[in-house]
Structure formats: structure tokens, C-alpha cells
Amino acid sequence: MTETLPxxxxxxxxxxxxxxxxxxxxxxxxxxxxxxxxxxxxLAAGAISWPAALISCxxxxxxxxxxxxxxxxxxxxTWFAKSSWHRHAGPVARSKQWFARHGTLILVFSRxxxxxxxxxxxxxxxxxxxxxxxLAVTGGAALLWTLFVLWLARVIGTPLLHVLKQYQTDTWFLxxxxxxxxxxxxxxxxxxxxxxxxxxxxxxxxxxxWPGWLFYPPVVFYCLWLAVKYRGLALPTLANPGIFSGGLxxxxxxxxxxxxxxxxPEFTAAASWxxxxxxxxxxxxxxxxxxxxxxxxxxxxFILKPDIGQRGVGVKLIRTPAQAEAYFRQTDAPLLAQxxxxxxxxxxxxxYRFPDAAQGKIFSITEKIFPVIxxxxxxxxxxxxxxxxxxxxxxxxxxxxxxxRLAEILPAGETLKLVEAGxxxxxxxxxxxxxxxxxxxxxxxxxISRRLDGFFIGRYDLRFADEDDLRAGKNxxxxxxxGAAAEATAIYDARNSVWSxxxxxxxxxxxxxxIGAENRRRGVPxxxxxxxxxxxxDYQRLAAHxxxxx
Numbered sequence: 001m002t003e004t005l006p007x008x009x010x011x012x013x014x015x016x017x018x019x020x021x022x023x024x025x026x027x028x029x030x031x032x033x034x035x036x037x038x039x040x041x042x043l044a045a046g047a048i049s050w051p052a053a054l055i056s057c058x059x060x061x062x063x064x065x066x067x068x069x070x071x072x073x074x075x076x077x078t079w080f081a082k083s084s085w086h087r088h089a090g091p092v093a094r095s096k097q098w099f100a101r102h103g104t105l106i107l108v109f110s111r112x113x114x115x116x117x118x119x120x121x122x123x124x125x126x127x128x129x130x131x132x133x134x135l136a137v138t139g140g141a142a143l144l145w146t147l148f149v150l151w152l153a154r155v156i157g158t159p160l161l162h163v164l165k166q167y168q169t170d171t172w173f174l175x176x177x178x179x180x181x182x183x184x185x186x187x188x189x190x191x192x193x194x195x196x197x198x199x200x201x202x203x204x205x206x207x208x209x210w211p212g213w214l215f216y217p218p219v220v221f222y223c224l225w226l227a228v229k230y231r232g233l234a235l236p237t238l239a240n241p242g243i244f245s246g247g248l249x250x251x252x253x254x255x256x257x258x259x260x261x262x263x264x265p266e267f268t269a270a271a272s273w274x275x276x277x278x279x280x281x282x283x284x285x286x287x288x289x290x291x292x293x294x295x296x297x298x299x300x301x302f303i304l305k306p307d308i309g310q311r312g313v314g315v316k317l318i319r320t321p322a323q324a325e326a327y328f329r330q331t332d333a334p335l336l337a338q339x340x341x342x343x344x345x346x347x348x349x350x351x352y353r354f355p356d357a358a359q360g361k362i363f364s365i366t367e368k369i370f371p372v373i374x375x376x377x378x379x380x381x382x383x384x385x386x387x388x389x390x391x392x393x394x395x396x397x398x399x400x401x402x403x404x405r406l407a408e409i410l411p412a413g414e415t416l417k418l419v420e421a422g423x424x425x426x427x428x429x430x431x432x433x434x435x436x437x438x439x440x441x442x443x444x445x446x447x448i449s450r451r452l453d454g455f456f457i458g459r460y461d462l463r464f465a466d467e468d469d470l471r472a473g474k475n476x477x478x479x480x481x482x483g484a485a486a487e488a489t490a491i492y493d494a495r496n497s498v499w500s501x502x503x504x505x506x507x508x509x510x511x512x513x514x515i516g517a518e519n520r521r522r523g524v525p526x527x528x529x530x531x532x533x534x535x536x537x538d539y540q541r542l543a544a545h546x547x548x549x550x
Contacts, residue, residue, distance in 0.1 A: 021056035028060030035060065036146055040153020050150075058146040065121050065138045072125030103129050104137050111141040207498040208424070209393055215498075222506050226513040235516030236509075237527035239484040242454020245527045246516070247483010250535025254307050254336050256452075256481045263451035267444075269463075269477045271338035273307065278332045282321045285337055300340065303479075306546055307334035308539055310485075312423025314546030326547075333542045341477040343463035346370075346422040347433050347470075350488040351445050352457040352511050355518050360446040360456075363508065364488040367433035368422040375410020382406040384416075390429070391418065397427050401548055420550035422461060430492040436470060444473030456515050459486035484512050 027035035039053040103124060110120035124134055207215065227233040237246040242259070244251045253271075260268040272286040304327050305315040314331070317340065318324050327335075346368040353360030371391060373384040385391045385398050398418050399406060410416060419427040449455055461480040469475035488508050491501035520526070 021052050024053065024056040025060040025063075028057055029064050032057075032061045032064060033149060036149040037153045040150040040156075043150060043154045044156075053150055054146060057150070058143050061142045061146060062139050065117070065142060066135065068118065068121035069125040069129075069131075069134055069138075072122040073128060073131075074125075100127075100129065103133070107134070107137045108141050111138070111145050206393070206494060207501070208430075208492045208494055218502055219505050219509065223509055223513075226509060230513045230517045232513075232517065232520065232526070234526035234529060234532075235513045235520065236484045237532065238516035238519040238524050239457050239512045240455050241519055241524045242452060243458075243483045245484075245532050245535060246512075247458055248485045248527075249310075249532060250308060250539055251483060252307050252334075253305070253309065253480060254334075256455075256483075257336070257338075257478075259452050259455075260448070260478055260481060264448045264478070267448060267462075267476060267478055269339050269341045269479045271336045274335040274337055276332050276334045280328045280332065282324050282328075284328075285324065302340050303336070303338040305336050305338070306331070306542065307336050308542060309546065310539070310543075311425040312421035312428075312549050313425075313543055315421040315423075315426075315549045316547055317420050317550050330547045331542070331545045333545070338479065341463040341479055343465060344370075345465065345467070345470075346461065346463045346479075347436060348422070348489050349445055349460045349462065350458070350486065350490075350508070351449055351460065352515065353446070353449060354515055355456060355522060360449055362437055362442045362445060363511070364490045364504070365433035365436050366489040366492075367431040367436070369429040369431060370420070370422070371418045371427065371429055372415045373410070373418060375412055375414040375416070377409065377412035379409065380406060381408050381410060381416065384410065385418075391427075394427055401427075401550065423549075424489060424492045426549050430489050432490045432493045432496070434490070436467070438471045438473070440473040441471055448478075455481075455483075456519075457512060458483040459489070484516075 024035050024039050027038070036057045039048060039057050042048040043050065043053055106120060107124065110117050121138070224233075227235070236248050239246040243256060254273040257268065257271045258273075261270055274280065274284055277284065301317055301319045303315065304318050304324065306313065309315075316323070316327060318327065348366040348368065350363040350365075351360055352363055371388075373381070373388060373391065375384065379387065381402055382399065385395050391398060401419070402416075405416075422428050424430050445460065448460075459482045460478055461482075462476045462478045464470045464476040466475060488504055490496075491504045516526075
């Protein structure tokens with residue numbers, strides 16, 4: 001009497017031979033060894049014949065090998081000629097000669113080592129190993145390998161089927177679990193997966209890279225408590241009566257810079273406002289930027305950035321008319337054209353003053369460090385970013401910024417500045433800059449602030465060339481002033497704990513609400529909630545079309 005098979009195997013046995021052979025042939029393109037092993041199990045169950053199992057698996061494996069070879073042979077050289085790797089034509093020629101001598105042994109060896117097959121067959125195609133030789137060696141190796149896997153699966157399959165027979169109702173769950181476990185093992189063994197997992201772990205371990213939805217809820221709840229304490233949810237809009245919404249959202253950067261240019265021109269990087277226009281071009285730029293241009297570049301670089309923006313979005317250093325034209329094509333939002341302050345150093349100074357106070361205070365100072373990668377003449381920009389312990393955590397930001405240069409190999413010793421905008425969200429490194437604080441610097445910032453009508457709390461971003469001059473309160477350039485929504489960004493110093501960051505933010509927002517409450521007592525009306533909502537909505541619409549920041 002014929003032994004009754006477990007029901008999943010019995011179901012498979014009812015397939016037409018065409019579906020059996022086609023199914024295993026296609027399965028080899030996904031996981032060739034797993035497909036051959038599965039065919040071997042059906043052999044053990046008597047659900048498929050030896051010729052059907054052998055021919056379908058062998059042809060599938062051989063076809064996959066040949067496809068990889070042809071892909072590299074037909075498209076590899078075209079890609080190589082267009083990439084930065086074409087400068088290595090000499091080593092490629094030597095590799096071709098070496099592969100011609102040892103190719104047969106390498107191909108046979110790679111068949112026995114699953115992880116070596118993909119790079120080996122691609123290399124064979126790229127290095128132009130003769131097609132006849134490749135087909136003969138891989139065809140023979142694939143035939144022997146398929147026979148071995150089928151035999152092994154058939155031997156193991158007989159006792160395995162007896163086990164499955166005892167658990168017929170759970171067979172599909174067991175097979176599914178085995179398949180998932182096999183896939184998980186293969187995934188974990190993948191070097192790219194391991195590297196990506198390590199990067200993601202590092203990102204979660206370092207709180208400064210946490211997403212906003214995870215980091216900010218405690219701050220939101222604290223602000224709600226402050227709204228109850230000071231009896232007013234809209235109080236932050238009163239913190240700076242001279243700025244729209246107090247600097248919470250939707251304020252014009254040019255408006256605050258214009259006040260600074262009028263009251264403290266010697267400390268302010270001059271800027272011009274460019275109206276929103278769909279047909280804007282370089283003729284829209286101030287004459288001071290264009291009157292002495294060369295045919296292919298401006299006399300001096302300058303900054304283009306959105307008039308309404310946050311977190312450094314859309315800030316670009318412009319050197320040529322073509323760069324300006326590209327910026328104008330991407331957005332028709334109001335812009336600022338600002339004289340470039342080379343620095344090279346930049347800090348953020350968070351300042352506050354109560355309306356009735358005789359003197360304001362510096363709450364915190366942030367030192368901004370612009371990360372660079374240094375070429376070695378061997379690795380590409382993408383690889384240099386991936387090899388940097390910090391840069392790889394936010395590699396997506398840098399790769400987006402340098403998309404056109406990722407395959408470029410930097411010469412030994414040459415550096416590439418990864419970010420121009422001094423913003424943490426754009427990849428700048430922040431450190432506590434309290435060591436810059438002196439009575440002279442605090443007095444200078446207070447003097448500048450008191451000249452601004454209706455400004456009481458916010459953050460100055462400024463650049464300077466000499467630390468002693470900065471500490472003496474001279475020879476610096478303010479490039480931006482942000483109001484109530486600005487942060488004391490020294491919290492993002494990686495040496496700080498997340499609890500220290502929350503303490504600082506709680507103290508900062510307590511100041512915002514307290515100053516807003518004082519201005520309310522003085523009769524200043526708040527910005528309407530509907531106006532704030534519209535400003536936020538308009539900013540979201542505009543920001544969707546801002547260029548990638550430098």
C-alpha cells in the first residue's frame with residue numbers, strides 16, 4: 001500500500017509537471033540553493049521525478065549565472081567609462097590578465113561558496129572572460145552542484161517527512177517558520193544589513209539625532225503647563241512684539257536683518273530682499289552683486305536663502321550665475337541675497353532681556369563645527385562619508401547634498417566641507433561655546449539688542465575670524481536673528497545628556513512665557529491663533545520647493 005503523504009506535500013504532488021518545473025526554474029532566481037533543496041524534498045516524497053527536478057533547477061541556476069555575466073559584460077564597461085573609476089584602467093587591464101589565467105579555478109570555487117558567486121560572475125563579465133569558457137565551466141559546475149544538493153535533500157528529506165507526517169495540521173506553520181528563519185539568517189549575515197543596523201542603533205543611542213516626534217513631546221507638555229501657569233497659550237507670540245508672531249513661525253528674516261542693518265550695520269552681513277516672482281532671474285539681484293561679474297562667476301560669492309525658513313532649509317552659497325538661475329527655477333518664494341561672511345568660525349548666541357530690565361543676558365552660546373571629510377586618493381565621497389563614525393549616522397543628508405559627487409574619488413589630502421549652513425538639522429556639529437562668553441561680548445550683544453524695537457529674546461547666528469576679537473565684542477558679522485522659536489542649540493552637544501537638554505529647554509521656554517506675560521501686562525496684543533496657523537501652513541507649502549541646503 002502506498003504511504004499517505006502529509007497534506008502539504010500531497011497538495012504539491014497534484015501540480016502539473018509543467019508547474020513543477022517552471023516553479024523551481026523561477027525560484028532559483030530568488031534563492032537557488034533553497035529552490036534545489038526544496039526540489040530534493042519533493043524527490044524524497046516521490047512528488048517529482050529526478051529529470052524534472054534536475055533539469056529545472058540546473059537550467060535556472062545556469063541561466064542566472066549567465067545573466068549576471070552578460071549584465072556586467074554588456075553594461076559594465078559603459079558604466080566604467082562614465083564613472084570616476086575610468087582613471088584606474090591600468091589595474092583593470094592587469095586584473096583581466098590575471099582572471100584569464102585563473103578564471104576556471106575561481107569559477108569552480110565560487111560555485112561551492114554561495115557568498116562568492118555574485119561578485120565572481122560580475123567580475124567575469126566585466127573583465128571579458130570568453131563567453132564559451134564561462135558557459136562551459138559554470139554549466140558543468142552548476143550541474144554537479146545541483147546533483148549534490150538534490151541528493152543531500154533527498155537523504156535528509158526522508159526522516160524529515162516522517163516528522164512532518166506526525167504534525168500534519170501544523171505543517172504549513174512549521175515550513176513557514178523554517179523559511180522565515182532561513183531568510184532572517186541570510187539577512188543578518190549580509191554585511192550591508194549589519195552596517196545599516198549598526199548605523200541605526202548609533203542614531204537611536206545618540207539622542208541628538210532622535211526624530212522630533214520622539215524628542216519634543218516633553219517640551220510640548222511643559223509648554224502646556226506654562227500656558228496654565230501664565231494663563232495664556234499665545235504668550236510666546238508676545239515675547240518679541242517687533243517680530244511677527246514673536247518669531248514663533250512665519251516671520252520675515254529680512255525684516256529683522258533690515259532693522260539690524262539700520263541700527264548696527266558694522267555688525268551685520270548686508271542682505272537684500274527678492275520678491276516672489278515666477279520669472280525671477282539674475283537681473284533680480286542687487287546691482288552690488290552683478291555689476292562686476294565675470295562671464296562665468298560673480299565677483300564675490302553670496303548667500304541665497306528663503307525669507308521665511310527654519311532649520312537652515314534652502315541656504316545655498318552662490319558663486320556663479322548658473323547656480324543662482326538654478327535656485328530661481330526651483331522656487332518662486334521670497335528670498336534673501338546676503339553678503340557671504342566667510343568666518344570661518346560661527347557661533348549661536350541665545351539672548352534674553354525682560355522689558356523692564358536695565359540689561360539683558362546671554363543665556364547660552366553654541367560653537368558650530370563644520371564637518372569635513374579628507375580624501376585618500378582611493379575612496380569615493382560616498383565611502384568617506386560611510387567611514388566617518390558621525391557622518392554615516394546622517395549620511396542621507398550628506399548624500400542628498402553631494403549626489404553628483406558621490407562616485408568622485410577625492411585626491412589624498414583634499415578636504416570636502418560637508419555643510420555650509422550652521423544648522424544641526426543640516427549636519428553641523430554643535431558644542432557648548434560658553435568659553436567664548438566675556439563681559440565685553442555680553443555688553444555688545446545687549447547693546448545691539450536694545451537698539452531693536454520690540455526684541456527681547458532669541459538667538460543670533462554670527463560669524464567671525466578671530467576668537468580674541470569676538471571675546472572683545474568686535475569684528476563679527478550677524479547673519480541671522482531668530483525669535484521665540486529659536487533654541488539654545490548648545491543642548492545638541494553630544495557630551496550633554498538628554499536630561500540636561502530638557503532642563504535647558506524648559507528654562508528657555510519659561511523665559512519665553514514669562515517675557516510674553518510681561519509684555520501682555522504692558523498692553524501688547526497677542527498674534528491671533530488663526531494667523532499663526534496660516535503662517536505655519538504657508539511655510540510648509542513654500543518649504544516643499546526649497547532647494548537642498550549647502
